Amino acid sequence: MSDSKTATSAHPSAPTGRQVAVLGGGSFGTAMTKVLAENGHTVRFWMRNETQVEEVRTQGTNTRYMPDVVLAGDIRPTTDFREAVHGAEAIFLAIPSKAFRDVIREHAAEFEDGQVVVSLTKGIEKDGFRLMSEILQEEIPRTRIGVLSGPNLAQEIAERDLTATVIAAKEPEVRNRVQQLLGCDYFRVYANVDVYGVELAGALKNIYAIVAGMASALSLGENARAMLITRSLAEMSRFAVSLGANPMTFMGLAGVGDLIVTCTSSKSRNFRIGYAVGKGQELEDAVAELGQVAEGIRTLQLVKDKAEDMGVPMPLVGGLHKILYSDASIHDVINGLMTAVQNSDVEFILPRTLSS
Ligand SMILES: NC(=O)C1=CN([C@@H]2O[C@H](COP(=O)(O)OP(=O)(O)OC[C@H]3O[C@@H](n4cnc5c(N)ncnc54)[C@H](OP(=O)(O)O)[C@@H]3O)[C@@H](O)[C@H]2O)C=CC1
Numbered sequence: 001m002s003d004s005k006t007a008t009s010a011h012p013s014a015p016t017g018r019q020v021a022v023l024g025g026g027s028f029g030t031a032m033t034k035v036l037a038e039n040g041h042t043v044r045f046w047m048r049n050e051t052q053v054e055e056v057r058t059q060g061t062n063t064r065y066m067p068d069v070v071l072a073g074d075i076r077p078t079t080d081f082r083e084a085v086h087g088a089e090a091i092f093l094a095i096p097s098k099a100f101r102d103v104i105r106e107h108a109a110e111f112e113d114g115q116v117v118v119s120l121t122k123g124i125e126k127d128g129f130r131l132m133s134e135i136l137q138e139e140i141p142r143t144r145i146g147v148l149s150g151p152n153l154a155q156e157i158a159e160r161d162l163t164a165t166v167i168a169a170k171e172p173e174v175r176n177r178v179q180q181l182l183g184c185d186y187f188r189v190y191a192n193v194d195v196y197g198v199e200l201a202g203a204l205k206n207i208y209a210i211v212a213g214m215a216s217a218l219s220l221g222e223n224a225r226a227m228l229i230t231r232s233l234a235e236m237s238r239f240a241v242s243l244g245a246n247p248m249t250f251m252g253l254a255g256v257g258d259l260i261v262t263c264t265s266s267k268s269r270n271f272r273i274g275y276a277v278g279k280g281q282e283l284e285d286a287v288a289e290l291g292q293v294a295e296g297i298r299t300l301q302l303v304k305d306k307a308e309d310m311g312v313p314m315p316l317v318g319g320l321h322k323i324l325y326s327d328a329s330i331h332d333v334i335n336g337l338m339t340a341v342q343n344s345d346v347e348f349i350l351p352r353t354l355s356s
């Protein structure tokens with residue numbers, strides 16, 4: 001946190017009498033709890049660790065994940081899942097993708113019919129390449145599902161830095177409710193109906209943040225950074241469109257917006273992993289040192305396999321995979337990318353030249 005800022009909570013707004021739940025006590029769950037509580041809502045904050053619950057209850061802090069942040073407002077931390085979700089008009093899920101289905105499945109019976117359930121998670125499930133909204137649809141189809149994604153570094157939200165996000169849901173009532181609950185003078189919520197595209201964009205950009213962190217470690221330059229971000233956008237939209245997403249979603253906050261922030265900020269955990277590897281650290285050591293989730297590592301493996309199955313060219317994904325898992329030299333991979341067949345800029349206008 002910069003010296004000029006404080007992450008201490010502002011005076012919460014007057015109580016609204018509205019009850020919501022946040023599930024997952026990490027960085028993002030904490031940041032979203034803070035926004036919701038400052039907006040005057042009662043927030044049941046579910047996490048699995050008793051000590052952490054006690055700390056939030058007694059100190060208003062969650063030092064393991066957000067050491068400089070003080071929470072205020074009507075926040076009710078708990079390890080009791082039923083107590084958290086019972087009667088909540090909206091439930092926000094910030095559980096890493098690896099554990100997402102297990103948590104939902106274990107507690108499926110505790111969700112109520114028609115409850116609004118919003119995934120904040122930016123990842124993909126290994127088996128079957130399912131996104132989190134698809135898991136929700138499979139496990140708790142009685143609920144009304146949405147996805148929140150966008151350029152949303154948790155630390156900045158907790159510091160009340162101006163931020164925008166996207167709520168994607170098929171039902172207008174879900175979109176409107178989330179806009180009302182979360183929107184405030186530093187957090188603006190835009191709406192989209194392309195749930196799959198918004199969610200896939202959030203997961204895919206983590207891969208390119210790792211690449212961008214590496215490029216930064218190697219001081220490749222500003223032109224290189226612009227090339228990388230733009231070609232990442234081309235690659236992720238090519239992949240997403242082949243799976244049925246709307247390419248226009250990638251022009252919005254959940255697409256290019258999130259890609260920019262995570263590819264340019266050392267506050268991004270995925271960027272930091274790429275930076276550490278670019279400086280010569282082993283991937284496993286970098287992950288252990290981070291101590292938080294960097295979804296891009298898992299997503300990289302899944303997307304590489306899926307793209308190969310579908311025959312979708314993804315040279316950046318392929319190159320990063322070779323560096324992380326086949327001991328390829330970063331410089332050889334960069335050279336291979338730079339000398340590949342010259343190609344189309346915007347393939348929705350001029351089709352790509354087919355390479356090998
Ligand atoms: N941080 C950010 O800036 C943003 C994150 N996201 C997304 O939000 C999701 C969560 O990320 P974030 O909060 O940052 O991650 P963190 O690594 O900061 O925290 C992960 C949290 O999930 C909890 N958790 C892990 N496994 C389980 C489980 N089986 N049951 C219950 N709780 C579990 C952890 O609990 P414990 O401490 O007990 O292990 C911890 O509270 C990710 O998909 C991420 O991509 C989205 C936007 C921004």
Ligand SMILES: O=C(CO)COP(=O)(O)O
Nearest residue numbers: 150151152153268269270
């Ligand atoms: O998704 C994020 C910002 O929008 C957070 O990115 P990291 O998970 O890389 O920190």
